[in-house]
Amino acid sequence: GTYPGDNTRDGHFANMRNKALGSQHLLSLPREHGNSASGTFGYLGGRLTIPGTGVSLLVPHGAIPQGKFYEMYLVLNKAENALLPSEGTQTVLSPAVTCGPTGLLLCRPVVLTIPHCADVGSSDWIYQLKTQSHQGNWEEVVTLDEETLNTPCYCQLEAKSCHILLDQLGTYVFVGESYSRSAIKRLQLAIFAPTICTSLEYNLKVYCLEDTPDALKVTSP
Secondary structure, X not given: OOOOOOOOOOHHHHXXXXXXXXXOOOOOOOOOOOOEEEEEEOOOOEEEEEOOOOEEEEEOOOOOOOOOOEEEEEEEEOHHHOOOOOOOOOEEOOOEEEEEOOOOOOOOOEEEEEEOOEOOOOOOEEEEEEEEOOOOOEEEEEEOOOXXXXXXXXXXXXXXXXXXXXXXXXXXXXXXXEOOOOOOEOXXXXXXXXXXXXXXXXXXXXXXXXXXXXXXXXXXX
């Protein structure tokens, strides 16, 4: 992450930054090494990226009020630690990602990018973005192609990722449902084996995973 002072050693500017951070009383989450990223951002904005996952958060110029500095973070939630939404025939198409801190005052939307495993060449998908409430329940934010002027966010879908314009930070996941059960979801097989075998038996572990860059990163053999 970056903030507009990395290359400036002005004492007054540093004091102003420390004062702003000292007055920050916003909810933070524990971060896990390798599956998270954090940084301090100011008026000029910047970008957070979790390497090797396709997950990033773009903070545009002017999103944070002038003179304010906030520590922001991204967390890639492991499937076993996150109760993913399961409703009817819906299927999860992306990792559950938390961007924070929640309650942050933004002057302009930020852009959360998450990978997905839907075959967008099929027109059979109904796509939804969901968010997790403080009580742990998943709630619909928007259904793609049904946006109105009152829609709280906007999604731009690409072949392997979704860009989400947000003015409220939180935990989000991308799900889909097929009109006629003919939609295609990309999967990948991952096979793990020990590097050294001390017996005649050789054990393999085979995983069927969503075809997203993060899936292998968060899978422990």
